[in-house]
Amino acid sequence: MSAVPDGKKLVRSPSGLRMVPENGAFHSPFSLEEPQWVPDKECPRCMQCDTKFDFIRRKHHCRRCGRCFCDKCCSKKVALPRMCFVDPVRQCAECSLNSQKEAEFYDKQVKVLLAGGSFVVTAGASEKSEAMTCRLSNNHRYLFLDGETHLEVELSRISSMQILTDGSSPAGGSSRANGMLLHFKPAGSQEPRQLRVEAADDQKAASLWLAAMHKAAKLLYEARDQVQSWYSWVWFGVGSFVLLKRKHFITSELFASGSFKTAQLSLDNKRLMCSFILFITSAG
Incomplete structure (x- = not known):
């Protein structure tokens, strides 16, 4: 890593080059931490289309969620300022859409x-x-x-x-x-x-x-809610284990004056449904 004059430093991680504050306590409150990648040995198939990986179909990790995909399901490289990446990074379709929506906040609303x-x-x-x-x-x-x-x-x-x-x-x-x-x-x-x-x-x-x-x-x-994500182990009938990352997001309620009308922001809580599940155990 190398220091730069404005109180930030360049850090190289497995996901790419990042420009972060020298003092970790001075991170932007909008920042997200880099996710832990699902280990290669624990994802024999694409976590989107279920394509089996082999010598031709390589595994790729989304830099935003850490899940494992094939090239077709994780081909987009999109800017991710919330994780301080210097260059656009590889993201899955869902995460790239979220990052593109957030770009308006950084480009205009900030x-x-x-x-x-x-x-x-x-x-x-x-x-x-x-x-x-x-x-x-x-x-x-x-x-x-x-x-x-x-x-x-x-x-x-x-x-x-x-x-x-x-x-x-x-x-x-x-x-x-x-x-x-x-x-x-x-x-x-x-x-x-x-x-x-x-x-x-x-x-x-x-x-x-x-x-x-x-x-x-x-x-x-x-x-803030990123710390409430946890991992679940799912054992499929074929005997293979897959590590799933499940995210829970709190609901933000914004009240209007007078009538106190409530506008709720709810982010998706994704769940995997599969037949032949023999045993489920959650960690965290």
Whole structure:
């Protein structure tokens, strides 16, 4: 590995070349850890199309999920900034689709969050509000709120985010976001705090910033939940063992003001169904 001047270093892993922070504690809260690869000896067949591997049909591992595929089912090379890869890496069809969707967040919405928006901020149950500019820090780890005072909210310490809407739309379409409620624990404290952030004069710009923050919350929840993935061993009737990675994702609920309408984000929880299963045991 070699160090570079901006506090990051190049690391070569089996999956490819990565640019990561020199101090592991300074990882972006949106980052995902590299998955453990399913060992070659434990995947005699493609985990998508069930093609049997041989001297001609080689095994390939998806850099995002770690599962084992044939070339046809894992042929796409797609950028994966959430794992800090320098170059596009090989991914299965499902993972490459997810990575392509996330590219919009890094290409467009991160820029909106970095530029910031103008809001009126109220702390806790206080009746005093303050005009502040809210923006994401350059390292993506904090929300900075600047006005007469300065506040910093570490994204990893946000416990919930509720999007507030105006409840109406001039065109009769979806409601426009005009604020949010943040619940978080300040560094060094276990006491939860609340911030109410409401759009100031430029409603359109504020709505775009809040929409970007909504997407950021989705990625944040997914990154946190990565540690809840576990492995299951499945014994098929033919006597072979296959290691399956099953992922569980928490549900993010975003509440609208007034009616408190709930919008739920649910990510797929995949399960393998197979006849001739004689024995199942789960680890973790």
